[in-house]
Amino acid sequence: MAGTIAEAKSKLAPMPEAVEPVLEVINVTKTFPNGKTVLNGISFQVLPEETFVILGGSGCGKSTLLNILIGVLEPTSGQIRILGEDLRSLRGDRLKAVHVRCGMLFQSGALIESLSLVDNVHLPLREHYRGMDPDVLFETARLKLRMVGLEEHAAKRPSGISGGMKKRVALARALALDPDLVFADEPTSGLDPVSTREIDEMFIRLTRRIGAAAVVVTHDISSFFRIAHRAVMLGGERDGDLQGQVIMQGCPEDFRASQHPVVRRFFASGESETRNR
Amino acid sequence: MITDKISYSRLVIELARSTFMTFLRPSSTAIDSAISQMRSIGLGALPTASLIAVAAGFILALVLEIQLSQIGKVEVVPSLLWIILTEQVVPVGVALIFAGRSVSAVTAELGSMQVSEEIKALFTMGIDVVPYLLVPRFLGFQIMLPVVTLVGIYASLLGGWLLCGIVLRMGIADYIYYAFDGASFWSVMVALAKSALFAFLVATIAFYKGLNVRNGSREISEATTQSVVGAVIVVTMADAVVTSFQLV
Numbered sequence: 001m002a003g004t005i006a007e008a009k010s011k012l013a014p015m016p017e018a019v020e021p022v023l024e025v026i027n028v029t030k031t032f033p034n035g036k037t038v039l040n041g042i043s044f045q046v047l048p049e050e051t052f053v054i055l056g057g058s059g060c061g062k063s064t065l066l067n068i069l070i071g072v073l074e075p076t077s078g079q080i081r082i083l084g085e086d087l088r089s090l091r092g093d094r095l096k097a098v099h100v101r102c103g104m105l106f107q108s109g110a111l112i113e114s115l116s117l118v119d120n121v122h123l124p125l126r127e128h129y130r131g132m133d134p135d136v137l138f139e140t141a142r143l144k145l146r147m148v149g150l151e152e153h154a155a156k157r158p159s160g161i162s163g164g165m166k167k168r169v170a171l172a173r174a175l176a177l178d179p180d181l182v183f184a185d186e187p188t189s190g191l192d193p194v195s196t197r198e199i200d201e202m203f204i205r206l207t208r209r210i211g212a213a214a215v216v217v218t219h220d221i222s223s224f225f226r227i228a229h230r231a232v233m234l235g236g237e238r239d240g241d242l243q244g245q246v247i248m249q250g251c252p253e254d255f256r257a258s259q260h261p262v263v264r265r266f267f268a269s270g271e272s273e274t275r276n277r
Numbered sequence: 278m279i280t281d282k283i284s285y286s287r288l289v290i291e292l293a294r295s296t297f298m299t300f301l302r303p304s305s306t307a308i309d310s311a312i313s314q315m316r317s318i319g320l321g322a323l324p325t326a327s328l329i330a331v332a333a334g335f336i337l338a339l340v341l342e343i344q345l346s347q348i349g350k351v352e353v354v355p356s357l358l359w360i361i362l363t364e365q366v367v368p369v370g371v372a373l374i375f376a377g378r379s380v381s382a383v384t385a386e387l388g389s390m391q392v393s394e395e396i397k398a399l400f401t402m403g404i405d406v407v408p409y410l411l412v413p414r415f416l417g418f419q420i421m422l423p424v425v426t427l428v429g430i431y432a433s434l435l436g437g438w439l440l441c442g443i444v445l446r447m448g449i450a451d452y453i454y455y456a457f458d459g460a461s462f463w464s465v466m467v468a469l470a471k472s473a474l475f476a477f478l479v480a481t482i483a484f485y486k487g488l489n490v491r492n493g494s495r496e497i498s499e500a501t502t503q504s505v506v507g508a509v510i511v512v513t514m515a516d517a518v519v520t521s522f523q524l525v
Contacts, residue, residue, distance in 0.1 A: 072280055072400065095403075096403040099402065099403035102401070104398065108393060110397065111395070112390075112395050112398070112399075113395070114386075123402065126306060128403065173402075
């Protein structure tokens with residue numbers, strides 16, 4: 001029964017080797033039944049091992065886009081290719097095989113309240129590597145918790161820890177299966193500046209250690225400059241006809257140097273918020 | 278069921294399919310989870326159900342004694358108790374206890390998992406929600422409701438004997454003799470069949486209401502109330518239908 005996680009992973013998810021890019025979003029539009037179009041012609045790519053940020057103010061559709069990328073919502077039109085597979089054509093075991101190669105860090109953590117911290121991290125390992133030695137899987141879960149500095153809290157329940165600790169456990173869980181692609185929804189929301197920096201640095205260190213690409217949704221400008229290789233900015237509620245559309249794509253320096261009024265307004269308000277903290 | 282609401286019929290179909298697959302290929306985690314749910318859903322209800330059953334047996338025996346003593350037929354109290362308690366009072370009573378206790382708890386738990394994105398998290402981890410969350414709870418209801426019903430039957434007969442022993446000065450041996458004189462294995466089978474049906478109904482109502490919560494704690498509270506009220510109505514009406522068939 002014993003064996004390495006890597007061996008088991010190669011048997012579990014028999015998929016073609018990831019081709020460049022790991023994620024392609026091609027002209028995605030989302031219109032809800034009430035007629036509101038929240039995403040309009042969104043296109044971008046995420047390359048292997050890069051951290052790609054989705055930026056934007058309120059109402060720009062960041063969360064909707066993330067829900068589409070993780071397969072919870074379907075786009076109205078457009079295509080999403082994730083790890084070489086067309087997401088819209090995936091069902092059942094094939095969709096599960098993609099999920100196994102992706103990790104997700106939710107804004108609130110979304111830890112299972114009835115499980116201890118180590119059991120939360122152990123859960124995806126136990127469910128997807130059933131033929132493996134249970135002790136090996138449990139040790140792997142403890143190792144992941146140790147990587148986020150919470151091994152001594154392993155037996156606690158999520159209700160007994162702080163918001164920042166929950167995010168760290170959620171990160172450990174997202175990385176439990178050594179994914180190729182990690183999604184993160186506002187990973188530093190609700191945290192103080194010190195904890196924000198800590199989570200950002202931990203996120204970058206751990207995703208790069210396993211060679212994963214990351215797609216991070218955030219409106220935190222300091223986090224953006226700290227973690228992003230490249231980014232896309234979407235228009236928000238205040239941007240009129242540009243709401244839900246791509247305003248700009250590029251690396252952080254491009255955004256800093258941009259003269260686009262929406263970009264300048266977004267960064268100006270974000271920097272003033274940072275100064276006032 | 279992650280973002281779109283799930284219909285009752287689709288829920289039942291998915292549940293049936295997943296339960297069948299669990300029996301076909303049981304895993305140790307599924308078994309552990311089912312045992313844990315049996316403990317929380319069923320064993321936790323046992324003391325309450327037993328206490329109420331003893332009281333129900335006592336009260337029914339009292340009512341029967343008052344009426345039958347007027348025509349000098351008190352010796353049939355135990356056998357009437359057996360028929361009424363076994364086939365009607367206890368299965369419905371236990372189902373109603375489960376509705377108030379376990380249905381509300383399961384609805385609230387699933388609703389809160391929806392609101393806090395735990396169910397979405399399971400989906401993104403490639404874990405099927407129905408086998409992981411619902412099947413163990415379904416088995417908890419399906420196994421423990423009949424078990425508690427069986428215990429409740431004998432607890433209610435004990436309650437009946439307390440009355441018969443005090444008022445009629447009936448010895449335990451005489452009580453058992455008269456009770457089982459009117460008893461039949463068929464009554465027990467009717468009780469277990471009813472409780473299995475009630476278990477299916479209350480469990481699926483709890484799942485349906487809990488999984489369809491979308492917006493915050495107020496909706497969790499509303500869903501919990503609706504699931505309890507719905508379970509009570511459905512159990513009562515189902516009992517009326519099944520009992521009608523018995524008369525045919």
